[in-house]
Amino acid sequence: MHELGIVFYAIDMVEDLGRENGLTKVSRVTMSIGEVSGVVNDYLTDCWGWACNRSDLMRGCELQIEQIDAVTVCNDCGRTYRTVEFGRTCPYCQSGNTVLLRGNEIEVKEIEAC
């Protein structure tokens, strides 16, 4: 269960931050999730609720997910396009020589805490 591992890592990171900053309660965590990162947001949210209840600092903490649209750049014609719509083949010049620019992120963006 891929999402569970991600949730454990995110919570560990927030708990470290909590210790460093003397936090007692985290009310919200915002994560940036790339459109083609392979994360299923519903699963992430389910795992989140379950895992947060195991920690005093995190209990009841809301997870906010900010999606990052995936964009690919073509190395041959230099143009960018939406990855999800066209995949690996450039819609302008039909080249397969393309690289994902963004959309692969799995990040903790910010937290709200006291």
Next chain:
Amino acid sequence: MDAMRVIEVKENVFASNVRTADGLRAKMHNEGTLLVNLMSSPGSGKTTLLSATIDALRSDTKIGIIEADVDSAVDAETVAAHGAKAVQVHTGGMCHLDAGMTDQGLAELGYEGLDLVFIENVGNLICPAEFDTGAAKKVMILSVPEGDDKPLKYPLMFEVSDLVLVSKIDTASVFDFDRQRFEANVRLRNPTAPILYLSARTGEGMDAWYQWLRSEVAAWKA
């Protein structure tokens, strides 16, 4: 009650794992032990390949194995019967091994004095590709029956691998596996990784694999 405040983090969730993995790599480099992460789907022949590899290299290479599975110890028992030091690590329901679990496995194994340690990762083409275990080299195995289109379906696995092994080539006559198509699909994601074709059962192609391992062990110790 104190007022809530917003703290900006902007960090990849795997950042702490990458730090642990980097530390592990440095430790293994000092010891001169090459850690190789073997990844594939279930049933691609990882355990058979390892058993043959232990038999072939045993005389000049000290080998250890970390078997990672959700449950059971069947793989560790199989490879231990071939004379390698082996431990079984249970991931507790997780679909992959991370650097922390690898570190525990290495401590349990006792890797001091070993030349080569294999991690037999959980059978899965998705999650193991995302987690850095601290291995120096990543090797993925795809068996002929799985088909030549897999690099398109599991791109990250092929992108992160240092070597791609195609196993069970003795079954090629009954499956529709096109080497040229496969290589083109791999090259879309990974322009440089060598691709080796082999069969642990007949021994075909195994020498190139052993040669790769020997030269990587020598380079790691140099």
